[in-house]
Amino acid sequence: MLRHLPPDADLLIPVPLHRWRIWRRGYNQAGLIAAALAAQSGISAAGGVLIRTRHTPALQNMNGAARRRAVKGAFAIAAQDRPAIAGRHVVLVDDVYTSGATTDACIDTLCRSGAATVSVLCWARVIDAAPD
Structure with a gap:
């Protein structure tokens, strides 16, 4: 993943x-990946800035639309943490990208909180030929 980090x-x-x-x-496997990337790249990892504000059900048996509904509004950034991302290029790190519902919800939260750019790095990508 290190070679895919935006410069x-x-x-x-x-x-x-x-x-x-x-x-x-x-x-948190995404947190472990981010910490390893930070150690190898010298780019800071901020594990507590983006928070999940409510428990969401396991998404594994849901279609894309149900996943989007389940994670809508489930993420936030506290007001005191917004300066940490304001105007910055944030790399959102995840373990598995399936439908994009979780990353889309996180990206929306990061952008609304002031991030200039958000890129996504994930360890694995699930390819699903089934329509949403």
Whole structure:
């Protein structure tokens, strides 16, 4: 993933999990990926800036439209953290990109909070030929 980092990236932000999911799982895989990328690239990772404000159901058995509904409004950035992303090129880091619903919701939140540009890096991409 390091070779795919945009050369003008300013900040790495992992897709957050809800605290209940972290407690159950014990880690956020996107956060681990972002931390490893930060260590190798020298670009800062900001793991607590983007937060998941509510628990969302597992998306694995939903179609694209249902996924978008499930994550709509599920992310936020606290007012005191907005200067950290204002005018910056943020790289959103995720483990698996399936329908894009989660990343789209995160991108919307980041852009509304002042990010100049948002790029997405993910570890894996699910290819689904089924229509939404």
